[in-house]
Structures are given as C-alpha cells and as structure tokens.
Amino acid sequence: MTAAASPTGTLDTALDHARHLLASDPAMAAQQASEIIRAVGRHPMALLILAASHRVRGQASHALDVLEPLVREHPQWALAHLEHGLALGRAGRGDAAVPALRRALTLKADLPQAWRELGDHLAAMNDADGAAAAYLQHTRYSTRDPELMQAAGALADHRIPEAEALLRARLKRTPTDVAAIRMLAEVAARVGRIDDAEALLARCLELAPDFHAARQNHALVLHRANRPQEALQAIDALLAHDPDNPAYLNLKAVVLCRVGDYEPALALYERVLASYPDQAKIWMSYGHALKTAGHAARAIEAYRRALAREPGFGEVWWSLANLKTFRFSDDDVGVMRAQRARDDLADDHRLHLDFALGKALEDEGEYAPSFAHYRDGNALRRTQLAYSADDTHARTERLKAAHTATFFAGRTGLGCEAPDPIFIVGMPRAGSTLLEQILASHSAVEGTMELPEITSITRDLRAQARADGAETYHDLLADLDGDALRKLGERYLEATRIHRKSGRPFFIDKMPNNFAHTGLIHLMLPNAKIIDARRHPLACCLSGYKQHFARGQGFSYGLEDIGRYYRDYVALMAHYDAALPGRVHRVIYEQLVDDTEAEVRRLLDYCGLPFEDGCLRFFENARPVRTASSEQVRQPIYREGVDHWRHYEPWLEPLKNALGPVLGAYPAVPDSTEDSSIPD
Numbered sequence: 174m175t176a177a178a179s180p181t182g183t184l185d186t187a188l189d190h191a192r193h194l195l196a197s198d199p200a201m202a203a204q205q206a207s208e209i210i211r212a213v214g215r216h217p218m219a220l221l222i223l224a225a226s227h228r229v230r231g232q233a234s235h236a237l238d239v240l241e242p243l244v245r246e247h248p249q250w251a252l253a254h255l256e257h258g259l260a261l262g263r264a265g266r267g268d269a270a271v272p273a274l275r276r277a278l279t280l281k282a283d284l285p286q287a288w289r290e291l292g293d294h295l296a297a298m299n300d301a302d303g304a305a306a307a308y309l310q311h312t313r314y315s316t317r318d319p320e321l322m323q324a325a326g327a328l329a330d331h332r333i334p335e336a337e338a339l340l341r342a343r344l345k346r347t348p349t350d351v352a353a354i355r356m357l358a359e360v361a362a363r364v365g366r367i368d369d370a371e372a373l374l375a376r377c378l379e380l381a382p383d384f385h386a387a388r389q390n391h392a393l394v395l396h397r398a399n400r401p402q403e404a405l406q407a408i409d410a411l412l413a414h415d416p417d418n419p420a421y422l423n424l425k426a427v428v429l430c431r432v433g434d435y436e437p438a439l440a441l442y443e444r445v446l447a448s449y450p451d452q453a454k455i456w457m458s459y460g461h462a463l464k465t466a467g468h469a470a471r472a473i474e475a476y477r478r479a480l481a482r483e484p485g486f487g488e489v490w491w492s493l494a495n496l497k498t499f500r501f502s503d504d505d506v507g508v509m510r511a512q513r514a515r516d517d518l519a520d521d522h523r524l525h526l527d528f529a530l531g532k533a534l535e536d537e538g539e540y541a542p543s544f545a546h547y548r549d550g551n552a553l554r555r556t557q558l559a560y561s562a563d564d565t566h567a568r569t570e571r572l573k574a575a576h577t578a579t580f581f582a583g584r585t586g587l588g589c590e591a592p593d594p595i596f597i598v599g600m601p602r603a604g605s606t607l608l609e610q611i612l613a614s615h616s617a618v619e620g621t622m623e624l625p626e627i628t629s630i631t632r633d634l635r636a637q638a639r640a641d642g643a644e645t646y647h648d649l650l651a652d653l654d655g656d657a658l659r660k661l662g663e664r665y666l667e668a669t670r671i672h673r674k675s676g677r678p679f680f681i682d683k684m685p686n687n688f689a690h691t692g693l694i695h696l697m698l699p700n701a702k703i704i705d706a707r708r709h710p711l712a713c714c715l716s717g718y719k720q721h722f723a724r725g726q727g728f729s730y731g732l733e734d735i736g737r738y739y740r741d742y743v744a745l746m747a748h749y750d751a752a753l754p755g756r757v758h759r760v761i762y763e764q765l766v767d768d769t770e771a772e773v774r775r776l777l778d779y780c781g782l783p784f785e786d787g788c789l790r791f792f793e794n795a796r797p798v799r800t801a802s803s804e805q806v807r808q809p810i811y812r813e814g815v816d817h818w819r820h821y822e823p824w825l826e827p828l829k830n831a832l833g834p835v836l837g838a839y840p841a842v843p844d845s846t847e848d849s850s851i852p853d
Contacts, residue, residue: 589662
C-alpha cells in the first residue's frame with residue numbers, strides 16, 4: 174500500500190510533503206501529487222499541487238489543463254482561482270488572468286500573492302491607480318505584524334498622517350525594518366516627497382538587495398524623479414530575476430520612450446500586447462510610441478484597435494485628431510457623438526471627445542459647432558485645474574524686478590562654459606517644433622525633445638529656497654556663487670547626456686515654458702543659445718486653446734487666461750532683451766514662412782553654424798518627434814495655416830481683450846508691456 178492510500182493522516186502528510194517540495198524540487202512535487210491522484214482519484218489539493226508544479230517549471234499549458242476543470246468543479250475555492258490566475262499569467266494570457274485573480278480575492282481577500290500578481294497585471298495594462306491599490310493591499314496582507322497591519326490599513330484607506338506616524342514610531346524602535354521603510358517610502362511618494370521616497374527605498378535595498386517589490390517601487394520613483402538611467406538599471410535588475418514580468422516590461426517601455434529609444438520600446442510593447450491583446454490603454458501607449466517614431470500608419474492602426482475594444486475612450490479619439498494630418502470619416506464623427514451623449518461617460522473621456530470633435534468639424538469647415546466643442550472641452554478641463562492668471566502675472570513682475578541688467582552684469586563670466594545646449598523657448602504651438610526640426614537637420618545639431626531637466630533643477634532650487642525662508646527660487650539665485658552656478662550647469666549637462674545619441678556637438682532642448690527660466694539658463698550656461706519662437710498672438714493662443722495637452726499648460730483652457738499668459742510672456746522676454754541685449758534670438762513664425770531661407774540663415778548665424786541645405790529640407794528628417802506637431806514638421810512649410818485663426822474670429826473677443834496692446838503691436842513689442850497688467 175502506498176503512502177497516499179493510507180488513512181487520512183497519512184494522506185495529509187503526503188500532501189504536506191508535496192507542498193513543501195514545490196519550492197525546492199517541483200518535479201518531485203509533481204511526482205508525489207501524481208501518486209496521490211493515482212491512489213485516491215481527483216483529490217483537489219493534489220491537483221492544485223500538480224498544477225503549481227507545472228507552472229513553476231514553465232509548463233503553463235499543462236498547468237491550465239489541470240486547472241480549467243478544477244475551477245469548474247470547485248467554483249468557490251479561492252486557492253484554485255489564484256493558481257488559475259497565476260498560470261494564465263505565465264501562459265501570456267494576462268487579460269484572462271485578471272478576472273481569475275479578482276475571483277480569488279472576492280472569495281478570500283487575504284491572499285497577498287494574488288494582490289501582488291493583480292498589481293503587476295494592472296501596471297502592465299497602464300491602470301496606474303488600480304495597480305497602486307492592489308500593491309497596497311499586498312502590503313496590507315503580506316504581514317502578520319499587528320503594527321504593520323495597522324499602518325498598511327491606514328495607507329490603504331488613505332489615512333496618510335496616521336500611517337506616517339505609525340511607521341515613524343516603528344522605525345524609531347527598529348530602524349532596519351525593511352517592510353516599514355518601504356511603506357514609509359510609499360507615504361512620501363503619495364504626498365509628493367519624491368526625493369525622500371527614493372532615499373528610503375535606496376536604504377531598503379541596501380539592507381535587503383533581493384527585496385524585489387521595493388526595487389520595483391524604486392524604479393518607478395526614479396522614473397518620476399527624472400532619473401531615467403538609474404530607473405533602467407533598476408528595471409534591468411528586476412528583469413534579470415523575472416524576465417517576462419509584464420509590469421517590468423511595460424515600465425521599461427515607458428522609460429525608454431522618455432529617453433527617445435523608441436524602437437526597443439516598441440518591441441517591449443509588442444511583448445506586453447501579446448499577453449494583453451484586449452487592453453485599450455496598452456494599444457494607445459503603443460500608438461503614441463509609433464507616432465513619435467514616425468510610423469504614422471501603424472500608429473493609426475494601433476489607435477483603431479484601442480477604439481475597437483473601448484469606443485468611448487476619449488483620449489484615443491483625441492490622439493487620432495492630434496496627428497493633425499489625420500481626417501475623421503463621417504462614421505467616426507457619428508460614433509464620437511454617440512459616445513459623448515452617454516450619461517455614464519467619465520468627464521475625462523467627454524472632454525477628450527470634445528477636443529476630437531472640434532478638430533473633426535474644423536476639418537470639415539463647420540467652424541461654429543467646432544468652436545462649441547472646443548469651448549466645452551476647455552471649460553470641463555478648466556474645472557479640474559487650479560490655474561491663476563494673477564499668480565502668473567505676479568511671478569512675472571517679481572522676475573523683472575529681480576533680474577536687472579545690473580544683476581546680470583555682476584555675474585558675468587560665471588556658470589558652466591559648455592556651449593552644447595540650444596534652448597528653444599516661447600509659447601506652446603508657436604513653431605518651436607518646426608525650429609527644432611530645422612536645426613536638427615544640421616550635421617552639428619541633435620534634436621531631442623521637451624527635456625524636463627530645467628524643471629527638475631528649479632524644483633530642487635525652490636525646495637532649497639523655501640528651507641531658507643525665500644519666496645521663490647529666483648530669490649535664491651542672488652546668493653549663488655560662481656561655483657554653485659557652474660555645478661548647476663554641469664548637472665544639467667550630465668542629466669541630459671542620456672538623450673544625446675548621435676555624438677553631435679550641439680543638442681536642442683525645446684521645452685517652451687523654459688522662457689520663464691531664461692535668467693537661470695543664462696547664469697548657469699552663459700554660452701548656451703536661447704531661441705524665442707514667436708507666433709501671431711491670435712494664431713498662437715487659439716492653437717493652444719484647441720490643443721488638449723497631456724500635462725501642464727494650465728493657462729491654455731480659457732481664452733482670457735491664455736491671452737494674459739501670452740502678454741506676460743511678451744513682457745518678460747522684452748525685459749530680458751533690455752537686460753541682456755542680444756542674448757536671445759527671436760524667430761517670428763510668419764517671417765519664417767514668408768522667407769524661410771533668410772530666417773534659417775539668421776538662425777544658423779546666431780548659433781555659430783554654417784549654412785547647410787539640409788536645414789531647408791527638414792521635412793525629410795526621419796528623427797522621432799514627440800510633440801503635437803510631429804506629423805506637420807514632416808511636411809514642407811505651407812502659408813495656408815498662418816491665417817487659419819480667422820475662421821474663429823467671431824468668438825475671440827475675450828482673447829483680444831486679454832492681449833491688449835500686444836495684439837496691435839505684433840511683431841513689435843508695445844511699451845506698455847513694461848506694465849502687463851490687465852486693463853479695467
């Protein structure tokens with residue numbers, strides 16, 4: 174008689190033995206489970222162990238052959254649904270794994286492995302909020318320590334101060350408790366203290382290098398902190414441990430897109446899509462990467478696949494509209510209108526549909542209903558933001574007061590002397606992408622993207638200023654000596670190195686909002702070039718109003734707000750023209766369109782570069798372009814777009830009033846911009 178055929182106690186012993194073998198010798202565990210099944214028939218636990226042994230040995234299809242009938246026979250058994258979800262995930266069927274895991278957790282919430290696995294799937298599916306919630310539940314149920322359970326519960330219920338107090342008290346007594354350190358890092362990340370979160374997670378990994386959940390958190394925090402090279406190193410360490418983990422693959426694709434490595438990112442997205450073919454969000458991300466890499470037709474196909482799965486996905490409709498050269502069919506417009514009419518449609522989908530319908534009707538020449546959709550989309554987006562035009566104006570006035578000619582003269586010769594960066598600044602939708610494409614077609618210049626490094630530097634300076642009791646980081650600049658300014662310039666160059674792939678001596682940073690940091694750029698990189706891209710105020714502001722930006726640009730969702738912002742921008746750049754004569758080179762978009770070669774020659778002269786014919790054939794340049802103009806700059810310049818704003822002139826009176834004398838003086842600058850307050 175075999176051990177499996179002995180009385181119940183012996184059977185339990187055999188099952189326990191097989192269970193323990195799973196970790197050390199899964200093949201032997203399978204053999205033991207098979208012997209039990211031969212002896213006593215389809216014993217549920219023996220079948221579960223057999224399936225698990227197949228899974229851990231990479232035989233997911235064999236595992237599913239066991240599990241599919243098992244979950245049908247035992248629909249209320251949480252562990253069977255958990256193992257089913259794990260096997261589906263290993264078989265590359267992530268879409269099916271998620272409902273299996275959710276079923277397991279509905280039956281039994283305290284399954285930390287299920288929460289962890291669900292979080293990985295949701296992260297791969299670009300459901301960041303769902304993934305974060307699942308990971309929190311994993312933290313909550315993976316400990317049996319009462320204190321940590323209480324802190325995890327507070328975190329999961331968004332009681333952040335309570336969670337932080339519990340964790341700090343815990344770490345005061347046991348400073349090397351890595352679970353508590355990781356949870357405190359989550360607290361810091363939740364409240365925006367990214368640097369604190371990164372330091373805590375680094376300490377956590379120093380104490381426990383194999384703590385993979387903490388390393389995943391660390392990679393994500395490094396990505397958010399704009400440290401992509403370190404993020405990629407962390408992700409590669411995770412993939413060395415688990416090379417097919419969909420969450421790791423998706424995060425690596427996202428970071429690679431951030432640094433402009435689109436082709437390997439596309440390959441990763443394709444791997445993820447093989448496991449999640451029905452996930453509209455992944456098809457959308459894949460479409461974004463394809464668009465930026467210049468694969469417009471494939472991008473459209475990816476967006477169409479997303480919409481086939483989720484026809485009310487507003488951001489995907491807007492992504493098609495945002496190609497600018499794409500034209501919607503009558504059927505497309507009918508679907509968008511039907512989806513927008515749904516009572517259950519989320520605001521985010523609705524506002525994206527409004528922007529997309531605005532573009533569709535604009536292309537058909539139906540300008541009144543087009544503007545109505547743009548107006549509604551902007552109004553809805555405006556309710557989600559806390560932008561204040563008064564605050565922007567006050568910051569502009571403080572800058573003008575602080576950055577005088579005397580201030581700059583006293584700091585001549587300071588900073589990092591490297592001439593590598595070419596900054597293109599100004600208003601969004603003013604032609605900066607066109608200028609970048611022209612310059613990037615020169616053999617000595619590399620185009621990158623809208624780089625976030627200046628924003629990262631100013632964020633750190635702002636934190637330092639607050640710690641010193643200053644009102645803004647600009648107040649701090651007066652106290653920085655030459656060594657500090659040089660280090661800021663060197664930091665910028667080091668942080669942007671990952672974006673430079675061609676070995677060319679100069680590179681472009683075209684973050685338009687950097688115009689507000691012109692003074693800082695001049696101080697830390699006195700030999701960098703600064704180019705101000707400027708466009709007719711009505712054309713520029715209307716184009717911004719019609720554009721739903723992925724992030725930032727809170728001023729652009731109201732005609733008065735955007736008019737006042739343009740006016741403040743003109744006033745600030747006029748101030749720098751006076752304080753630093755000749756430092757900034759201005760390109761007027763309409764002049765560039767009217768006499769392209771002359772303006773390109775002026776631009777290259779300013780940059781100290783010889784003329785090259787390739788700069789006039791910029792539309793032949795196949796480099797990746799990330800901004801809304803990505804498809805437009807792959808075509809020659811046409812004049813027809815210069816006066817397109819006139820179709821919407823009947824509705825632009827609030828914008829004209831906000832612009833004031835700036836409108837009439839363009840392209841010159843009125844004296845009144847020295848006081849850019851809005852008239853009564």
